[in-house]
Amino acid sequence: MSATFDFDLEWVIDAIEKRGAKKVGLQFPEGLKRFGPAIAKEIQERTGAISYISGNPCYGACDVDVILQTHVDVLFHFGHAHRSVDDVIFIETRSDVDIRPVMEQAVKILKGDVIGLITTVQHVHKLEEAHDILSRHGKTCIIGRVDSRLKYKGQVLGCNFSAAQVNADEFIYIGSGNFHPLGVTLATSKRVIIADPMSNEVRETNPEPILRQRHAIIARALDAETFGIIICTKSGQMRVDLADKLWKKARKKGLVAYLISMDEITPERLNSFKADAFVNTGCPRIAIDDVAMFKVPMLTPIEFEVVLGERGWDEIEFDEILGGCLFISTR
């Protein structure tokens, strides 16, 4: 189906047959949605089950299509690592890209002796190989334990850097994009090297631009009088208690605040609401990735605490959605 992604289709078909499922839901992240129709066709031809592909946006395992789920016998959620959700089967799609060339490059610019290794689920099966490469170069390698929201040692989410809570001199992040490794930089204050096996590019994170931008957003929000506090209803992002707490804090400070509950958080949807600033208790990436799209400041809960005067400017961190105790993955 694709040279780069493995959809575990034999396993999926076997699971459908074992369950005798007649109606099957298929959910894909944006980059994999285009494979949906062909997978639906193959499932139909080989099992007779009818497939419904979710057309809603999907950005993570936190984003289960719970409405579709109620209308099918089984829902397969592709591309993200398992979380515990009843009747949802998470099918991880692993990249078969070779990480060795980019790791060999990354090793050359290391400064420390103890190196933390982190990645997303797409490359997590290559961490042992990365570990061996580092060891061959005389480095001590740590693949950190994760908390209960994650499945694999060394795995990070855009909102969970528990795997980086280790005593390393610096980190190598295997993957594309800047958001995850930037989060690790801000969470640990340590040097993070991005080793991108897709582009074969090695670079260091630079948290300065994003910190300056967040400071500017907070500064703009200091004059705000009315705050819209957003609860995201996506199944793994719903922090109602946190939102309620922030709402009460705002009111205590004499500010006007109200609570908005929604699934996708977009500038268009917020246009109907008047507020001088918004606070998003859902996905922490929204405030940061989409900063330019919002007309008024969009704060994370941590940044809102700075605005409220309850946290110092030097205590700004990435907002993380953390689970319970750290544990070592057993797989």
Next chain:
Amino acid sequence: MSATFDFDLEWVIDAIEKRGAKKVGLQFPEGLKRFGPAIAKEIQERTGAISYISGNPCYGACDVDVILQTHVDVLFHFGHAHRSVDDVIFIETRSDVDIRPVMEQAVKILKGDVIGLITTVQHVHKLEEAHDILSRHGKTCIIGRVDSRLKYKGQVLGCNFSAAQVNADEFIYIGSGNFHPLGVTLATSKRVIIADPMSNEVRETNPEPILRQRHAIIARALDAETFGIIICTKSGQMRVDLADKLWKKARKKGLVAYLISMDEITPERLNSFKADAFVNTGCPRIAIDDVAMFKVPMLTPIEFEVVLGERGWDEIEFDEILGGCLFISTR
């Protein structure tokens, strides 16, 4: 709160107190969302209950925020007439605009003797007054019975014109916009006069442009080989059986078809899917109102039957979502 809309706030507060509700959901259509924060504040101050305003788009009573509903003690859905949904209280917002001036104008251009009166819930409490005006001018006036999806005699939705199934010579539609009266024109082949009490404007519907446009869309879809058949998961729009039936029909004709399940249907969300044409079994207005925004033809189920050769070009109708037997409203 507004000179034009009545939110029945005393009744809402009474209902919250009677139920002892601590968590209250508030849902508004787009045009009324801006009133949400003030209503939330008043509810909080007078009852102590905490309010959560739905930030999701809302276009009708078919569009209940079922996720928010699971997290509150009671959900108030403002601006649309009642449908039977557990634990949702529909608060109709009635316009107090005077319909007499525009009705007096409309009467002048009537040609027939028996006039059907239709409107949306916003003005439905004025139908008796409209009836009296017509009678004074010597007209026989019919306010049609509606099917089980509707609440009031003479009431229409954008997808339900059962109130127009009466033996009238022509119709007067009281309200703004063209969609509802155009639907009546196409459903009845009779003359429909729009009497807009907001702008005090009277005009006749002209179905020709929209019919030409729909013919062009169908013509473009005749060459399509791959169809995406969309199921909308909004609570009052979900027609899975219809979608399944269309999917089977397409496959019988040797076409490639697959099923997509989603809540909001937007061009951006469909960009991830490759299809030569889409068929929307959800809100019939999407295909028609948003025609220019979709890159490929977006068909209604009825139009898809024309493409499949199962219905003649002269049998094109507006897609209606109908309920059971016609009944006379008792309110």
